[in-house]
Amino acid sequence: MITVKDIAFVRYQVTDLASMEQFLLDFGLHQVARTELALYMRAAGAEHHSHISELGDRSAPVGFGLLAQSLADLERLAAHLDLTVEDNPDPGGGKRVRFTDPAGFVVDVIHGQARHEPLATRAPLAMNPSVQRQRFGEKVRVARRPSSVMRLGHVAILVPNVQEMLAFYHNVLGFRVSDTYWAGNKQNTIAAFLHCGLGEQWTDHHTIALVTTQDGLARFDHCAFEVLDLDDLFQGGEYLRARNYKHSWGVGRHVQGSQIFDYWRDPFGNKIEHWTDGDLVNDDMPVGHAEISNEEMSQWAPPLMPDFYE
Numbered sequence: 001m002i003t004v005k006d007i008a009f010v011r012y013q014v015t016d017l018a019s020m021e022q023f024l025l026d027f028g029l030h031q032v033a034r035t036e037l038a039l040y041m042r043a044a045g046a047e048h049h050s051h052i053s054e055l056g057d058r059s060a061p062v063g064f065g066l067l068a069q070s071l072a073d074l075e076r077l078a079a080h081l082d083l084t085v086e087d088n089p090d091p092g093g094g095k096r097v098r099f100t101d102p103a104g105f106v107v108d109v110i111h112g113q114a115r116h117e118p119l120a121t122r123a124p125l126a127m128n129p130s131v132q133r134q135r136f137g138e139k140v141r142v143a144r145r146p147s148s149v150m151r152l153g154h155v156a157i158l159v160p161n162v163q164e165m166l167a168f169y170h171n172v173l174g175f176r177v178s179d180t181y182w183a184g185n186k187q188n189t190i191a192a193f194l195h196c197g198l199g200e201q202w203t204d205h206h207t208i209a210l211v212t213t214q215d216g217l218a219r220f221d222h223c224a225f226e227v228l229d230l231d232d233l234f235q236g237g238e239y240l241r242a243r244n245y246k247h248s249w250g251v252g253r254h255v256q257g258s259q260i261f262d263y264w265r266d267p268f269g270n271k272i273e274h275w276t277d278g279d280l281v282n283d284d285m286p287v288g289h290a291e292i293s294n295e296e297m298s299q300w301a302p303p304l305m306p307d308f309y310e
């Protein structure tokens, strides 16, 4: 077992790099590299890139990248899977171990990739809750602009066999379960939210979410990017709305992970989430097991439309 400290990037195949780039710029990412065949976009944080689009003859999710805690972890992973540690050919370099997971996603576990100076953003806004004032003599003025996307937070994937994936991501990559959902009876686990196994260190409630697919086909449900703060989520959403991008669901607050969320569709129909104010967990927290329902998807939100699941 190795330690993964975070998710690094998501990788999609698309039929047109230019329209994906324009959408991602409006969503709040920044270009780091573009060739004839691929587009690499970064967030404001230090990771080299968080979103990769590769030109192909159809639109499809390909896989994702995970950050190994150390080079020794990468070497241990390679030995365990009978693979080799290779030079990472993507911009930013470093080393990688590439494999296909049990559901068929191409996973790059990487280490030593170049990092950026974080991009400048405004400071998070101090709020004035009624019983805990924090802002004195200061006005709130936020610019109308794309969200300040800080980092990739998680990917949610639809898979034929949640238990098989759970076992793989726990036994091989050290992920821990934060919460699960059951349907019908408590033995029938149909979704699992996994956090990086970092011991006592606090980490996102989920870095990978596994959800049982209804049609047997593995694919992404969505990828999710953390934005600067609440105003950044709302006004960044208005920025996308003004440019006629397809909205999916939100704004609301999830149950599992508690994020305030807003879901959009990229030009190829992929669901992509802005979120803020998520829960942090560590390996000592009890694992939850709740019955799945539409009510379990949010604590408050506009009605969930059937096309959310398409």
Ligand SMILES: [Fe+2]
Residues within 6 Å of the ligand: 154, 156, 222, 223, 224, 273
């Ligand atoms: Fe999400």
